[in-house]
Structures are given as structure tokens and as C-alpha cells.
Amino acid sequence: MTRTDIARRVYNHAWKLDPIVRSLLDTDFYKLLMLQMIWGMYPKVDATFSLINRATSVRLAEEIDEQELRAQLDHARTLRFTKKEMIWLGGNTFYGRKQIFEPEFLAWLEDFQLPEYELHKRDGQFELEFHGPWMYTTMWEIPALAIINELRSRAAMKSFGPFALDVLYARAKAKMWAKTERLKKLPGIRISDFGTRRRHSFLWQRWCVEALKEGIGEAFTGTSNVKLAMDTDLEALGTNAHELPMVLAALADSEKELRQAPYKVLQDWQRYYGGNLLIVLPDAFGTAAFLRDAPDWVADWTGFRPDSAPPIEGGERIIEWWREKGKDPRSKLLIFSDGLEVDTIIETYKHFEGKVRMSFGWGTNLTNDFEDCAPQETDGLKAISLVCKVTEANGRPAVKLADNPAKATGDPREIKRYLRIFGEKDRVEQLVKV
Amino acid sequence: MTRTDIARRVYNHAWKLDPIVRSLLDTDFYKLLMLQMIWGMYPKVDATFSLINRATSVRLAEEIDEQELRAQLDHARTLRFTKKEMIWLGGNTFYGRKQIFEPEFLAWLEDFQLPEYELHKRDGQFELEFHGPWMYTTMWEIPALAIINELRSRAAMKSFGPFALDVLYARAKAKMWAKTERLKKLPGIRISDFGTRRRHSFLWQRWCVEALKEGIGEAFTGTSNVKLAMDTDLEALGTNAHELPMVLAALADSEKELRQAPYKVLQDWQRYYGGNLLIVLPDAFGTAAFLRDAPDWVADWTGFRPDSAPPIEGGERIIEWWREKGKDPRSKLLIFSDGLEVDTIIETYKHFEGKVRMSFGWGTNLTNDFEDCAPQETDGLKAISLVCKVTEANGRPAVKLADNPAKATGDPREIKRYLRIFGEKDRVEQLVKV
Numbered sequence: 001m002t003r004t005d006i007a008r009r010v011y012n013h014a015w016k017l018d019p020i021v022r023s024l025l026d027t028d029f030y031k032l033l034m035l036q037m038i039w040g041m042y043p044k045v046d047a048t049f050s051l052i053n054r055a056t057s058v059r060l061a062e063e064i065d066e067q068e069l070r071a072q073l074d075h076a077r078t079l080r081f082t083k084k085e086m087i088w089l090g091g092n093t094f095y096g097r098k099q100i101f102e103p104e105f106l107a108w109l110e111d112f113q114l115p116e117y118e119l120h121k122r123d124g125q126f127e128l129e130f131h132g133p134w135m136y137t138t139m140w141e142i143p144a145l146a147i148i149n150e151l152r153s154r155a156a157m158k159s160f161g162p163f164a165l166d167v168l169y170a171r172a173k174a175k176m177w178a179k180t181e182r183l184k185k186l187p188g189i190r191i192s193d194f195g196t197r198r199r200h201s202f203l204w205q206r207w208c209v210e211a212l213k214e215g216i217g218e219a220f221t222g223t224s225n226v227k228l229a230m231d232t233d234l235e236a237l238g239t240n241a242h243e244l245p246m247v248l249a250a251l252a253d254s255e256k257e258l259r260q261a262p263y264k265v266l267q268d269w270q271r272y273y274g275g276n277l278l279i280v281l282p283d284a285f286g287t288a289a290f291l292r293d294a295p296d297w298v299a300d301w302t303g304f305r306p307d308s309a310p311p312i313e314g315g316e317r318i319i320e321w322w323r324e325k326g327k328d329p330r331s332k333l334l335i336f337s338d339g340l341e342v343d344t345i346i347e348t349y350k351h352f353e354g355k356v357r358m359s360f361g362w363g364t365n366l367t368n369d370f371e372d373c374a375p376q377e378t379d380g381l382k383a384i385s386l387v388c389k390v391t392e393a394n395g396r397p398a399v400k401l402a403d404n405p406a407k408a409t410g411d412p413r414e415i416k417r418y419l420r421i422f423g424e425k426d427r428v429e430q431l432v433k434v
Numbered sequence: 435m436t437r438t439d440i441a442r443r444v445y446n447h448a449w450k451l452d453p454i455v456r457s458l459l460d461t462d463f464y465k466l467l468m469l470q471m472i473w474g475m476y477p478k479v480d481a482t483f484s485l486i487n488r489a490t491s492v493r494l495a496e497e498i499d500e501q502e503l504r505a506q507l508d509h510a511r512t513l514r515f516t517k518k519e520m521i522w523l524g525g526n527t528f529y530g531r532k533q534i535f536e537p538e539f540l541a542w543l544e545d546f547q548l549p550e551y552e553l554h555k556r557d558g559q560f561e562l563e564f565h566g567p568w569m570y571t572t573m574w575e576i577p578a579l580a581i582i583n584e585l586r587s588r589a590a591m592k593s594f595g596p597f598a599l600d601v602l603y604a605r606a607k608a609k610m611w612a613k614t615e616r617l618k619k620l621p622g623i624r625i626s627d628f629g630t631r632r633r634h635s636f637l638w639q640r641w642c643v644e645a646l647k648e649g650i651g652e653a654f655t656g657t658s659n660v661k662l663a664m665d666t667d668l669e670a671l672g673t674n675a676h677e678l679p680m681v682l683a684a685l686a687d688s689e690k691e692l693r694q695a696p697y698k699v700l701q702d703w704q705r706y707y708g709g710n711l712l713i714v715l716p717d718a719f720g721t722a723a724f725l726r727d728a729p730d731w732v733a734d735w736t737g738f739r740p741d742s743a744p745p746i747e748g749g750e751r752i753i754e755w756w757r758e759k760g761k762d763p764r765s766k767l768l769i770f771s772d773g774l775e776v777d778t779i780i781e782t783y784k785h786f787e788g789k790v791r792m793s794f795g796w797g798t799n800l801t802n803d804f805e806d807c808a809p810q811e812t813d814g815l816k817a818i819s820l821v822c823k824v825t826e827a828n829g830r831p832a833v834k835l836a837d838n839p840a841k842a843t844g845d846p847r848e849i850k851r852y853l854r855i856f857g858e859k860d861r862v863e864q865l866v867k868v
Contacts, residue, residue: 003445005439008437008439011437161648163644163648164648166607167608167611169604170604170606170611171604171611173601173605173608174601174604174605174609175608177601177604177605177809210597211597211601214597214598215809375611
């Protein structure tokens with residue numbers, strides 16, 4: 001006999017909204033680490049974050065209903081950190097350190113709410129912007145991206161019957177499991193989930209995290225998603241992002257100050273965090289310029305996260321620099337996180353094994369790989385290169401150069417000015433898939 | 435918030451038994467067709483059915499708990515045809531014919547109960563036998579096999595955690611769907627589910643049937659499983675099996691009568707059924723002998739089901755014979771049903787396309803193919819060649835020769851005697867995988 005729980009069925013079908021983001025912890029851990037520093041040192045800075053769809057051929061505003069998007073963004077604005085979440089943030093050990101968040105910061109966080117948004121449609125795209133104090137707008141990056149990406153998946157699957165959905169997820173699971181089987185053969189590899197922003201959906205990200213936990217065991221070092229870390233007792237991972245040097249560079253009043261911005265960020269960071277959190281993200285204005293002008297103390301930091309150079313060349317350049325500074329790379333850490341797929345991970349792992357400590361922050365290809373999974377044709381399940389970047393700080397344009405010109409963001413004239421100051425050495429154009 | 439239906443959870447966990455066979459209709463349709471004839475013409479004949487495990491290296495009684503087996507067999511004995519099932523049997527159209535079952539037969543069926551069983555363990559195997567009137571014992575074949583096969587799957591999966599099970603079924607679904615994608619490319623192909631006896635489980639068979647329905651549409655002509663046919667509004671398919679000539683041969687009082695037994699069966703059958711139900715199963719004592727001695731009227735029957743010869747050679751021999759009898763093979767039907775896999779189906783289809791009508795009764799490889807699906811090693815999910823055959827009729831040994839000596843059953847001395855009478859022409863030893 002089939003037993004239908006009538007109450008549950010009515011409840012399920014009476015939903016006004018199936019929320020995509022249900023917790024303010026459903027974000028990347030580095031946002032909270034950065035937030036504490038921004039709150040502490042730059043509370044008066046305004047920063048605008050803007051959605052940027054690098055996949056211009058994908059007309060997002062035609063795939064996603066504007067009202068649905070507004071409903072999800074509005075719902076996210078109703079969220080507050082819950083009591084349990086606050087207790088966990090205060091009581092948990094992050095990167096081996098207790099009380100990484102100051103009591104005053106946590107007290108402020110208790111009342112945190114995502115600020116307003118501005119949404120327009122133009123030429124088949126959404127113009128989505130967040131204006132206001134940096135310490136509020138910064139927190140939109142991850143939920144905004146997760147919402148748009150999941151709405152896009154939902155739109156693509158709207159015409160799928162229950163059977164097509166069943167086959168879709170069965171194939172995606174089979175595919176994901178095959179990846180874990182390849183990865184677990186690599187002794188000592190360290191992999192973490194960095195896939196929140198680009199995920200197919202929250203539930204799918206959770207499945208993938210569980211798959212990694214089950215499939216590669218100890219080699220799975222944690223997730224950047226704070227909520228998943230809390231719910232599944234994993235390590236919450238992540239350090240800092242480009243927005244820090246981008247804002248500080250935008251605020252610079254002279255060329256000299258601009259050149260110093262990337263190192264000023266590190267000094268600020270070191271006031272708050274130590275040990276394994278001392279990870280340099282060197283590519284905001286080109287890794288070559290960063291290394292060329294870096295003070296010696298930068299070589300004392302635990303590691304680097306090359307994020308837009310080809311992993312092997314990029315990693316080798318950093319190793320070379322460590323050697324010049326008299327450091328043994330085997331005591332240093334490289335965190336790879338740019339467009340990783342299993343093949344890239346394996347190739348990079350084999351190349352650097354024994355030469356340096358390394359770790360892989362696996363994003364889009366982990367949490368949003370549905371290639372060849374749909375039993376009916378659709379382009380809507382192909383992940384796209386969608387970012388939410390700081391574009392202005394205190395009214396001044398913010399710029400990212402990156403090691404890959406295709407990943408640069410900002411006003412073209414400003415980009416030119418930055419390139420003149422930082423140089424173009426070692427920049428390599430690569431196709432940005434995700 | 436996770437909502438747990440407490441009542442359902444308690445109910446689920448308080449099960450004494452998760453029954454494998456829950457309906458007397460969960461059997462092959464041909465059993466009911468044969469049953470009506472046995473009931474009508476051979477009500478006094480006793481027939482013993484015995485479990486035969488051709489995969490002797492698989493020690494069934496060590497994999498499956500005897501008490502669990504008894505509990506399942508006992509549960510099957512509690513079943514009766516329900517009112518709804520009786521109405522459906524009486525009111526449905528089978529093979530385009532209404533009221534295929536006589537009212538008197540249906541009245542008798544209403545009280546039908548599976549008879550007692552005899553179960554012993556010997557040398558790591560189960561000796562499972564059903565003694566009594568043929569019109570009762572015949573009905574054990576399918577439920578007994580389905581029960582043992584599903585108990586074996588369950589035993590193999592006992593050590594699997596929820597994640598391993600999830601991956602197992604995801605892979606099996608992905609695999610099954612890939613099969614439908616290959617098959618749907620063949621225009622005009624006709625495929626049906628013959629996989630009840632060897633299925634991994636009832637629920638998995640149902641999924642596979644749904645997958646075929648969704649995946650190949652019109653090319654999926656139905657299922658041999660009566661319950662699934664009823665539940666999903668598919669055609670119930672199947673005609674007759676080896677037990678008919680085997681019993682009639684065992685009852686033969688002379689060599690002449692023995693030679694005539696295979697044709698006597700067809701004459702009996704024709705009294706009950708016509709049209710597309712006139713399918714000859716020619717291999718009980720070798721197809722060569724059958725064709726050599728067949729009266730001309732056999733060529734008027736709709737088709738043949740070659741079941742143990744290699745499909746292309748076997749089919750060609752029958753086509754050749756039709757031509758000799760002056761029949762146009764293009765108006766005739768070949769039903770292939772022996773150990774089919776997608777490759778065999780495609781190869782056979784391509785070979786015979788345009789030469790003869792054909793149909794594929796897909797069994798074990800449809801409903802029990804978990805090769806390379808389990809995330810942890812197990813042999814217990816590999817389907818084995820397990821059959822439940824008539825071994826005695828009125829105390830006399832029953833024999834099957836088949837076109838493949840590996841599929842012969844019965845007392846070795848009797849097999850020798852039959853071989854002397856029917857000959858050994860065209861018998862080809864092939865590995866019996868399932």
C-alpha cells in the first residue's frame with residue numbers, strides 16, 4: 001500500500017517559494033574572514049559589487065524570470081544569523097585556532113542583514129548591483145551568484161519530467177563518483193570544495209561534498225561553504241579574495257600607494273590572522289609584478305594561491321621566487337583553485353609531488369558538472385563564467401588585471417593605467433570556461 | 435526544517451518482513467496461459483519443480499539465510515488473487531483478444547494458493563522442490579526464482595552504507611539509460627521485458643520497465659510481468675515454456691509417443707489460443723529434430739521463439755525451414771529471448787531486418803545488470819544462471835535437451851536416451867552466463 005503523508009504533500013505544494021539561500025552561513029568562509037577585517041579596518045569604505053556575466057552569449061534575463069530572481073534576493077535579505085550559527089562561529093576552531101572571530105565582531109554580526117540591491121534588465125542581461133558600505137555589500141557576492149546559478153538550473157529543468165530528472169541526477173552521480181575514484185588513487189592529495197558560487201543547486205553541492213567525504217576520505221580537507229562545514233562537521237576553508245587588493249588599490253591616492261596596495265593588504269591581514277591563513281593571492285594585478293616588487297617578508301607567508309595563471313607555469317614561478325628568497329618550497333603551500341578539472345588536478349599533482357605542499361580548491365567542475373547528463377538537450381545546465389566583483393570603492397573604479405587577460409575586470413581605461421603601472425609580464429590569455 | 439513523518443518511520447522500522455513477492459500476478463504471463471491449459475487438460479498430472487543453480491561455484495545457501503528464504507516463501511503462500519486482479523484478468527484484452535481466460539478457470543483461480551515447498555541445504559546449496567499437481571506446482575517457478583535472486587541482491591548489499599547504495603543505483607540507472615539510447619536508434623525494433631525471474635529486485639524491474647517506456651516509446655511492446663502490465667497499462671506478453679513438452683514427453687508411454695510429444699503440445703495449445711499466441715518453442719529436445727519431424731501445419735503458426743541456439747544461426751535455420759514449407763518469412767515472427775544483451779540485440783536486429791518480423795524478450799541483462807556499478811567489491815550482484823525446472827511428471831523423470839548442451843536438464847541417463855531418439859544435430863555448446 002502506498003502511504004501518502006497528506007499533510008506533507010499539501011505543505012510541499014503550497015510553497016510560495018523554494019528558497020535557494022536559507023542561511024547567511026551558506027556562503028564562502030573567506031567572506032567572513034575578510035568581513036571581520038573590513039569591519040575592523042575599513043568600516044567607512046563604500047564598495048559597489050556588480051554581477052558580471054562573462055558568457056555574453058548566454059542571455060540570462062531571458063532564461064531566468066526577473067520576478068523569481070527578485071523573490072529569491074528578497075528572501076535572502078530576510079535572513080539573519082541564527083543563535084545556533086552564532087554559537088558555532090564563536091565556539092568552533094578554524095584552521096586550528098579558537099575564537100578566530102572577535103566577540104565585538106560577532107556581536108555586530110548578530111544583526112547583520114544583506115543590504116538592498118539594484119536590479120535592471122538590459123539587452124537580455126541582468127544588471128545587478130549592490131551599493132553601500134563595503135562591510136555589507138561584500139556579503140552579497142556568494143548568495144547572489146548561488147541564486148542566479150540555481151535559478152538557471154531550475155529554468156533548464158522546468159520541461160523535464162520526473163524520469164528525465166531521475167536519469168539526469170543518476171548520471172551526474174555516476175560521473176561524480178568516477179571522479180572520486182580517479183582522485184583517491186593519488187596518495188597524499190588534498191582536495192577541498194570551493195564550489196558554492198557556481199553550484200548547480202544547494203542540495204547537489206551537499207551531495208558532492210558527501211561524495212568526496214565518502215570517496216576520498218582523508219584527502220578531502222573541507223569545504224569553503226560555512227553552512228556545509230557546520231552541518232557535516234568538516235573544516236571550513238578559505239582565506240582571502242581579490243576584493244581586498246582591488247579596493248585598496250582603488251583607494252590609493254598616488255601611483256606609489258597603488259603599487260604598495262597588494263602588500264598593504266597582507267599587512268592588514270596579518271594583524272588578524274596567522275599560520276595557514278597566511279595565503280597570498282598574488283594575481284590581482286599580475287603575479288609577475290607582485291613577485292618583482294614584493295618585500296622579503298612575503299616569502300615568510302605559508303603559501304600562495306595562484307588563481308589565473310596556468311597551474312604548472314604559475315606554480316613554478318612562485319617556487320622559483322621562494323628559492324630566490326632562500327626558502328625551501330617543500331615547506332611551502334600552493335593552493336590551486338582556477339578552473340580545476342580532474343585531469344588538471346592529476347597533472348598538477350604529478351608535476352609538483354615532492355617539490356611543494358599543495359592543495360586543490362575544486363569549484364565549478366565539482367558542483368556543477370552536468371555535461372552529457374541530461375536525457376534531453378539543453379544548454380541551460382552548462383555552467384557559465386559568472387562573477388560578482390567589486391567595481392567601485394568610495395566612488396573610484398576598481399580593477400582586476402589577473403594573469404589571464406580574459407579574467408580582467410573594470411573600466412578599460414583604468415585597466416590600461418594599471419597595466420602601465422604593474423606591467424604585462426607573463427600574462428597568458430586562456431579560455432575562461434567557468 | 436526537516437519534517438519527519440513519525441508514524442511512517444515507526445511503521446517502516448517495525449516491519450517483520452519486506453516481502454519480495456506481494457501479488458500472485460507478480461509472475462510471468464505465460465504461466466497463466468499455460469496454467470489454463472494444464473487446468474483444463476492435465477488436472478490429474480503431478481509435476482515436481484526443482485531449483486537448479488547452474489552457477490555451482492556460487493554457494494547460495496551460504497549467501498542467503500535459510501530462515502529469510504522460508505519467511506519469503508511462506509509469505510508468498512499467503513497470497514491470493516485479489517478482487518481487483520481477478521477483475522483485470524477477466525476484463526482485460528490480451529494479444530487483442532477479450533476473455534482469453536474462461537470463467538470456470540477464473541473461478542478456480544480465485545482460490546488459488548501456492549502449494550507447499552520442500553527446502554533443504556546440501557553442500558552449500560539449497561535443494562528446493564515443489565511436489566504435487568502440476569496445476570499448482572507450475573506457479574512456483576517465477577516467485578521462487580524472484581525470491582532467491584532478490585534475497586541474494588539484498589545479502590550482497592547488506593554491508594553497503596546509504597552512500598554506496600546511492601552510487602550503485604545511480605550507476606545502474608545511467609547504464610540502463612545508455613542502453614535505451616542505443617536501442618531507440620533502431621527503427622521498428624520491438625523489445626519487451628522478460629526479466630521477472632532474474633531481476634535484481636521488484637522495484638528495480640519496475641524502474642527498468644519505466645525506463646524502457648520512456649526511453650524507446652513505441653518500440654517497447656510490453657512486459658511478461660502481469661502485475662507490472664496491470665499497474666502500468668502495458669501489454670502482458672508471453673506464450674509457452676519448455677515445461678509443456680517436457681511433461682508430455684515424460685508421460686509418453688512409447689518412443690513414438692515421445693517423438694510426437696512436441697507436436698501434441700502445439701495441438702493442445704491451439705485448442706486454447708490463436709493468432710499471435712501461436713508461437714513455437716522448438717528447442718526442448720533440439721530444434722533440428724523438431725523441424726525435421728514437424729508436420730506441415732506447424733509452419734502455419736505465427737512464429738518461433740528460438741531460445742538456446744545462437745540467435746543468428748538459430749533464426750536462419752527456422753527461416754530456411756519456413757521457405758522449404760513454402761512460407762514467406764517476412765510474414766513470420768521470430769522472438770529472441772536467450773541471454774540477450776544490447777550488442778546481441780543490435781547485431782541480430784541488423785542481420786534479420788527486412789527478412790522476418792522479429793521481437794526481443796529481454797531478460798537478465800535488462801533487470802539485473804549491475805556490472806561495474808557497486809562502489810565496493812562484491813560478486814553477489816552478478817546475476818547467476820538459476821532456473822526452476824520440471825524434473826518429474828507422475829513420477830517419471832523429465833528432461834530438457836536444448837540446442838546448447840549447457841542448458842540441458844534432467845537425469846544424465848535419460849538425457850542420453852532422449853539424445854538417441856531426437857539426435858544431436860546442430861547442438862552448439864555455448865557458455866551460459868545467465
